[in-house]
Amino acid sequence: EAGVAQSPRYKIIEKRQSVAFWCNPISGHATLYWYQQILGQGPKLLIQFQNNGVVDDSQLPKDRFSAERLKGVDSTLKIQPAKLEDSAVYLCASSSGPGQASKGSYEQYFGPGTRLTVT
Amino acid sequence: GNSVTQMEGPVTLSEEAFLTINCTYTATGYPSLFWYVQYPGEGLQLLLKATKADDKGSNKGFEATYRKETTSFHLEKGSVQVSDSAVYFCALRGDAGGTSYGKLTFGQGTILTVHP
Numbered sequence: 001e002a003g004v005a006q007s008p009r010y011k012i013i014e015k016r017q018s019v020a021f022w023c024n025p026i027s028g029h030a031t032l033y034w035y036q037q038i039l040g041q042g043p044k045l046l047i048q049f050q051n052n053g054v055v056d057d058s059q060l061p062k063d064r065f066s067a068e069r070l071k072g073v074d075s076t077l078k079i080q081p082a083k084l085e086d087s088a089v090y091l092c093a094s095s096s097g098p099g100q101a102s103k104g105s106y107e108q109y110f111g112p113g114t115r116l117t118v119t
Numbered sequence: 120g121n122s123v124t125q126m127e128g129p130v131t132l133s134e135e136a137f138l139t140i141n142c143t144y145t146a147t148g149y150p151s152l153f154w155y156v157q158y159p160g161e162g163l164q165l166l167l168k169a170t171k172a173d174d175k176g177s178n179k180g181f182e183a184t185y186r187k188e189t190t191s192f193h194l195e196k197g198s199v200q201v202s203d204s205a206v207y208f209c210a211l212r213g214d215a216g217g218t219s220y221g222k223l224t225f226g227q228g229t230i231l232t233v234h235p
Binding site (some may be wrong): 004031033035040041042043044045048055056091093095097106107108109110111112113 | 123155160161162163164165168208210221222223224225226227228
């Protein structure tokens with residue numbers, strides 16, 4: 001079974017530029033998460049989708065960050081404009097959701113992440 | 120809100136030494152507890168988990184016991200190997216009644232380096 005795919009793996013941009021990250025979850029997983037991992041810290045949830053609806057975006061800086069999951073499968077996370085403090089690894093994870101007990105026990109599977117450097 | 124506190128790192132050990140990485144948590148209800156490992160250049164991998172008090176999670180020689188009375192989930196391994204060098208994260212997931220069920224709250228991570 002293919003894992004969670006993310007691209008690009010690395011990105012360097014200047015501050016005030018925009019950037020987008022892509023995530024393809026494990027097939028059939030209803031729930032998708034975006035985490036931000038700043039160097040030396042644990043991942044922090046930015047947004048959680050259940051199918052194509054947002055469950056939790058309380059930690060998403062909505063003035064500059066946006067995310068979508070239009071067809072309930074792939075997702076994109078965008079930053080516009082980027083700030084220096086956005087330098088981090090952006091992790092995507094997926095899990096089965098409520099009503100999908102046959103697909104596992106809601107464990108989250110993580111992609112390799114996208115390392116963003118803002119200069 | 121929920122929070123997880125891990126022991127300060129980094130931790131440096133010789134091969135075959137005993138490992139303990141402390142983890143304590145604050146949460147309401149009955150959270151599930153996890154240890155994730157991140158090898159250099161790779162994504163997070165689930166190492167072990169425990170979903171209720173007194174459960175012991177184990178995998179690859181690592182163990183952790185869910186202690187509700189001390190709100191702890193310490194990671195242990197009796198004999199570490201060079202290949203165990205990685206960053207270890209303790210995490211909790213709120214119980215099923217929460218509005219954002221599934222969300223993981225992570226500790227800050229502990230870097231483990233094992234020398235031959």
